[in-house]
Amino acid sequence: MSTTDMNTKANTTVLEIKNLSTEFVSKRGPFRAVDDVSLELHAGKTLCVVGESGSGKSVMSRSILQIVDPPGRVCGGEVLLHRHRTARGMGEEETIDLLKLNPKSSAIRNLRGRDIAMIFQEPMSSLSPVHRIGDQVGEAIRLHERVSKKEARERTLELLRKVEIPRPEKAIDQFPFEFSGGMRQRAMIAMALACNPTVLIADEPTTALDVTIQAEILDLIRSIQKESDMAVLFITHDMGVVAEIADEIAVMRFGKVVETGDVYEIFENPKHPYTQRLLNSVRELDRPSERRLAMREKRPVGEPCLVSDGVRKVFGASKSWFKKEVSGGLVAVNDAYLELRTGENLGIVGESGSGKTTLGRCLQRVHDVTSGHILYTNASGQELDLAPMSEGELAQPWRDIRTVFQDPFSSLNPRMTIGQIISEPLIVEGKLSGSQIRERVYELLELVGLPASAFMRYPHAFSGGQRQRVSIARAIAPNPRIIIADEATSALDVSLRTQILDLLLDLQERLDLSFILISHDIAVIRYFCDRIAVMYRGRIVETGDTEEVCTTPKHEYTQSLLSAVPVADPRVRGQKQRVRYHEAT
Amino acid sequence: MTAEIDPRASSQSPEDFASQWRLIWFAFRRHRLAMTGVVIVLLFYFVGAFAEILAPYDPNSASSKDIYHPPQMVHFIDYDDDNGWSFGPYVVAMNAERDPFTLQTTYTESPDEKIYLDFFAKGQPYELWGIIPMERHFLTTEDPNQRFFLIGADRLGRDMLSRTIYGTRISMSIGLIGVSMSLLLGLILGGISGYWGGRVDMLIQRVVELVISLPTIPIWLGLSAALPQDWSPITRYFAITIILSLVAWTELARVVRGRFLALRTEDFVTAARLDGCRPRRVIFRHIMPSLVSHIIASVSLAVPVMIIAETSLSFLGLGLTPPTISWGVLLKEAQNVRTMSQAPWLFAPGAAVCIAVLALNFLGDGLRDAADPYAQDNN
Numbered sequence: 001m002s003t004t005d006m007n008t009k010a011n012t013t014v015l016e017i018k019n020l021s022t023e024f025v026s027k028r029g030p031f032r033a034v035d036d037v038s039l040e041l042h043a044g045k046t047l048c049v050v051g052e053s054g055s056g057k058s059v060m061s062r063s064i065l066q067i068v069d070p071p072g073r074v075c076g077g078e079v080l081l082h083r084h085r086t087a088r089g090m091g092e093e094e095t096i097d098l099l100k101l102n103p104k105s106s107a108i109r110n111l112r113g114r115d116i117a118m119i120f121q122e123p124m125s126s127l128s129p130v131h132r133i134g135d136q137v138g139e140a141i142r143l144h145e146r147v148s149k150k151e152a153r154e155r156t157l158e159l160l161r162k163v164e165i166p167r168p169e170k171a172i173d174q175f176p177f178e179f180s181g182g183m184r185q186r187a188m189i190a191m192a193l194a195c196n197p198t199v200l201i202a203d204e205p206t207t208a209l210d211v212t213i214q215a216e217i218l219d220l221i222r223s224i225q226k227e228s229d230m231a232v233l234f235i236t237h238d239m240g241v242v243a244e245i246a247d248e249i250a251v252m253r254f255g256k257v258v259e260t261g262d263v264y265e266i267f268e269n270p271k272h273p274y275t276q277r278l279l280n281s282v283r284e285l286d287r288p289s290e291r292r293l294a295m296r297e298k299r300p301v302g303e304p305c306l307v308s309d310g311v312r313k314v315f316g317a318s319k320s321w322f323k324k325e326v327s328g329g330l331v332a333v334n335d336a337y338l339e340l341r342t343g344e345n346l347g348i349v350g351e352s353g354s355g356k357t358t359l360g361r362c363l364q365r366v367h368d369v370t371s372g373h374i375l376y377t378n379a380s381g382q383e384l385d386l387a388p389m390s391e392g393e394l395a396q397p398w399r400d401i402r403t404v405f406q407d408p409f410s411s412l413n414p415r416m417t418i419g420q421i422i423s424e425p426l427i428v429e430g431k432l433s434g435s436q437i438r439e440r441v442y443e444l445l446e447l448v449g450l451p452a453s454a455f456m457r458y459p460h461a462f463s464g465g466q467r468q469r470v471s472i473a474r475a476i477a478p479n480p481r482i483i484i485a486d487e488a489t490s491a492l493d494v495s496l497r498t499q500i501l502d503l504l505l506d507l508q509e510r511l512d513l514s515f516i517l518i519s520h521d522i523a524v525i526r527y528f529c530d531r532i533a534v535m536y537r538g539r540i541v542e543t544g545d546t547e548e549v550c551t552t553p554k555h556e557y558t559q560s561l562l563s564a565v566p567v568a569d570p571r572v573r574g575q576k577q578r579v580r581y582h583e584a585t
Numbered sequence: 586m587t588a589e590i591d592p593r594a595s596s597q598s599p600e601d602f603a604s605q606w607r608l609i610w611f612a613f614r615r616h617r618l619a620m621t622g623v624v625i626v627l628l629f630y631f632v633g634a635f636a637e638i639l640a641p642y643d644p645n646s647a648s649s650k651d652i653y654h655p656p657q658m659v660h661f662i663d664y665d666d667d668n669g670w671s672f673g674p675y676v677v678a679m680n681a682e683r684d685p686f687t688l689q690t691t692y693t694e695s696p697d698e699k700i701y702l703d704f705f706a707k708g709q710p711y712e713l714w715g716i717i718p719m720e721r722h723f724l725t726t727e728d729p730n731q732r733f734f735l736i737g738a739d740r741l742g743r744d745m746l747s748r749t750i751y752g753t754r755i756s757m758s759i760g761l762i763g764v765s766m767s768l769l770l771g772l773i774l775g776g777i778s779g780y781w782g783g784r785v786d787m788l789i790q791r792v793v794e795l796v797i798s799l800p801t802i803p804i805w806l807g808l809s810a811a812l813p814q815d816w817s818p819i820t821r822y823f824a825i826t827i828i829l830s831l832v833a834w835t836e837l838a839r840v841v842r843g844r845f846l847a848l849r850t851e852d853f854v855t856a857a858r859l860d861g862c863r864p865r866r867v868i869f870r871h872i873m874p875s876l877v878s879h880i881i882a883s884v885s886l887a888v889p890v891m892i893i894a895e896t897s898l899s900f901l902g903l904g905l906t907p908p909t910i911s912w913g914v915l916l917k918e919a920q921n922v923r924t925m926s927q928a929p930w931l932f933a934p935g936a937a938v939c940i941a942v943l944a945l946n947f948l949g950d951g952l953r954d955a956a957d958p959y960a961q962d963n964n
Contacts (some may be wrong), residue, residue, distance in 0.1 A: 080729055364859070366855060366858070366859070391858075395861045398859050398860075399861065402859065403855075403856070403859055405852045405855075405856065406852075407852055409850045410851050410853060411852035411856055411869055412853055413851055413853040413856075413857075413874075413875075414875070415874040415875055416871075416874075424860045424862070425860035425861060428860055428861040428862055428866070429861060474856065474860075577862065
């Protein structure tokens with residue numbers, strides 16, 4: 001591997017992006033998604049492109065191979081592939097400008113997947129559901145190289161082994177639906193590696209995955225890179241992932257690269273104010289909010305007000321038409337015991353499919369519960385069991401326990417104005433007159449930091465963060481006591497997350513609220529919550545003080561979860577011991 | 586406190602304040618074909634509404650000397666003998682000659698004989714919408730005793746243009762009325778099916794499948810054969826619309842159910858439930874507004890199906906019958922080979938069916954594309 005070492009040391013530039021611009025033509029005129037971007041990729045190195053949603057990082061990566069969806073088009077610049085500097089080069093000078101090639105020509109098709117390969121964010125949709133894994137990976141080989149079917153199959157097996165898919169002999173003939181998200185992403189990587197590409201473009205490859213799986217995929221990419229001296233262009237919004245994998249960083253904002261540099265340099269000494277802010281908001285999230293701690297000093301946590309006592313929820317246990325017996329079904333929540341005290345923030349953390357959202361919905365009785373009690377103590381001190389109540393009886397508890405939804409886009413009715421949306425619970429309650437409701441809505445808008453002009457506007461005029469504020473205003477409209485926030489910040493950019501969480505804390509102080517925050521993101525929970533409950537496969541495996549659980553986790557699963565969370569500091573890279581947890585089955 | 590605004594996007598556009606309907610209109614306006622469709626459809630309904638004024642003659646007034654009279658050209662500039670000219674629309678009269686051996690009638694133009702036409706001249710008296718007595722027609726002969734045939738005459742010497750115009754009224758309205766009835770059925774049954782789901786859904790969907798599985802033509806035939814022959818034309822007309830809509834509601838019911846199923850799981854519907862809304866308010870205040878645009882689109886696509894259905898029924902002689910005039914009834918006249926060779930203009934109502942159905946389809950397509958303005962936001 002002498003050439004590899006040479007390349008790494010020599011910092012060989014294999015792909016050069018010069019003044020790349022991409023435009024989207026819309027009815028309001030052209031929109032520059034990528035504006036004059038220049039980057040360099042070096043063999044054996046990882047360049048991380050960081051930026052918030054809409055910063056143009058994805059479009060930039062797609063422009064390289066000219067696979068931008070219309071109405072977008074590359075309108076300027078050069079993308080130079082220095083082929084002679086790669087293992088594939090014949091020694092003589094060979095530089096190809098990818099943007100000069102016709103996007104439909106066979107010349108560029110030959111490069112796609114062979115010299116430059118790509119992996120995408122959604123492992124669920126980037127594999128064809130009707131073809132076997134082996135065929136899909138094998139196709140990538142057969143497209144670019146003349147090999148027999150048998151040979152291709154052997155190479156595929158080797159690739160699957162390389163990406164650490166267990167039992168490759170069996171996996172090769174399986175269909176994508178038989179794979180979990182992490183396994184699919186591994187298969188995607190195998191496909192991308194099929195022809196030993198010089199450049200790998202990874203567009204948020206771990207965003208859709210759980211942290212524990214994310215850590216494994218990152219390990220995998222790193223080890224493959226070491227072996228084959230690949231240049232990696234890694235696109236992400238997560239500073240933790242950047243600290244884990246990057247050699248160099250490019251920060252993008254509004255289509256422009258605002259800062260580039262070495263990973264240590266940028267993390268320790270960011271120059272651009274935007275980079276500074278981005279890093280600050282990440283670091284802020286990783287420790288308890290001082291605001292919250294100060295607030296608890298003044299007003300200590302009170303008695304339990306919402307208790308889930310042995311709640312069990314089984315999905316799909318259908319009663320048959322004639323017999324009245326219950327059969328099968330998926331146990332989403334298994335005998336959950338949990339209590340929320342007044343004036344407290346309780347966090348529920350867990351991976352996707354762990355049942356945390358279902359538990360949240362059961363607590364509010366959006367779902368029926370299969371068995372168990374939900375004990376709610378109302379303002380007058382009366383204890384009610386929500387579990388057996390009908391929708392009519394739930395009207396008052398539903399005014400006391402409110403929800404902030406995860407998706408700021410689907411949770412607001414696009415056909416109603418912001419004013420109508422926020423006033424809906426007040427209208428239904430029927431206690432206030434029309435003008436009083438209007439006044440109250442203006443008051444609520446101010447409370448959540450939205451301008452009064454929002455009243456007449458429709459949701460489509462607002463960004464994700466603003467919509468989440470609307471959602472919060474709707475939640476606090478009927479003077480609730482408890483708010484269940486289900487991944488309320490997950491769809492938002494990092495810099496907005498702290499803003500929304502601070503807003504919630506602010507409201508807690510003013511309105512005397514208790515929160516249940518459901519999240520997969522430990523950092524968010526650590527910032528916001530006093531106590532934490534860790535869920536795994538429908539069970540609550542550990543509860544306790546947030547700091548206590550985060551620093552000295554008792555349950556093995558909690559340990560593995562915490563050890564997988566990437567830390568936004570490149571210095572500690574590789575020092576942490578990762579714990580893997582597999583439940584005995 | 587709020588994040589900086591992206592300098593590339595100008596946010597203060599009127600679209601931010603635009604309601605759903607305005608957004609639909611913005612999207613629809615860009616669809617050229619659909620806009621053409623709208624104009625044509627409106628024109629058809631206008632013709633249908635003012636059939637009495639627009640038709641030059643009473644559609645039932647026969648004239649024995651004009652049997653299978655061919656179409657005539659309208660001339661607008663009238664040249665005098667001494668090369669002067671004046672504006673005055675006229676047609677050249679045609680005289681019938683009968684071949685003494687074959688008894689075949691042929692029409693030849695006699696260039697000296699001009700029949701002058703006039704806008705809003707007095708002609709045969711009529712009652713507009715059966716109430717207002719009038720006698721002026723949009724375009725008719727100056728001399729009430731003369732006749733002209735822009736698109737020819739049928740076997741009884743009745744003016745095809747007048748008959749087609751009167752047919753527009755019945756044919757276009759049967760589409761609307763039929764669809765509104767099937768819409769009612771479809772909305773209620775589809776809505777119940779989609780919102781509550783479970784056994785009700787199961788039952789309604791099996792009924793829908795049953796109705797869809799029935800072969801339509803024999804069912805229509807059977808049902809209309811069951812209509813008593815002595816019913817007045819107007820009762821028969823309503824009976825036929827009911828028959829048509831009884832078969833057509835299934836498609837709408839499925840569309841509505843599908844949308845309900847999709848929307849029921851949306852977060853904003855859950856939010857409405859948590860706001861304390863009762864099912865009726867959830868359905869009508871929160872779900873329905875999202876459906877209306879889709880419903881309008883499917884209605885505009887269902888109207889042409891109705892028109893075709895009525896035409897085919899009447900063509901088979903089982904739908905409307907003379908003296909009611911619809912396009913289908915008129916086309917029944919063109920059923921034999923003799924007409925095809927001798928009087929091809931009897932197919933004129935067929936062209937009307939074609940144009941109307943195409944225009945409605947374009948309109949429906951455009952509406953369907955525009956119906957979800959939010960779907961295009963990402964582009």
